Amino acid sequence: MLKPRYVKDWTTLAGASVEIRLQGQLVDSGCVDSVTDDGAILWLVNPAQIRKLYEKTEYHEAWLIEEPAASRELPKT
Numbered sequence: 001m002l003k004p005r006y007v008k009d010w011t012t013l014a015g016a017s018v019e020i021r022l023q024g025q026l027v028d029s030g031c032v033d034s035v036t037d038d039g040a041i042l043w044l045v046n047p048a049q050i051r052k053l054y055e056k057t058e059y060h061e062a063w064l065i066e067e068p069a070a071s072r073e074l075p076k077t
Contacts (some may be wrong), residue, residue: 035061
C-alpha cells in the first residue's frame with residue numbers, strides 16, 4: 001500500500017484504490033470502477049459494495065492509495 005498521493009488527473013485512476021476527500025476530510029474510499037473520458041467524474045465502489053459518483057466540480061479530491069492492478073502486474077524484463 002502506498003502513502004496516499006493526490007492525483008489531479010482522474011483519467012489515470014480506473015481500477016485504482018483511492019480515498020475521496022472534501023476540504024481535507026475523508027468522505028469515502030474504495031476502488032475506482034469507471035472514469036469519464038475528460039476525468040471530471042469517477043464512480044467509486046466502496047468496501048460495502050456501494051457505487052457512488054464523485055465530481056471534481058464539487059471540489060472532491062482523489063488520493064491514490066493503491067495503483068490499478070494492471071500497472072502492478074507488468075512483466076519484468
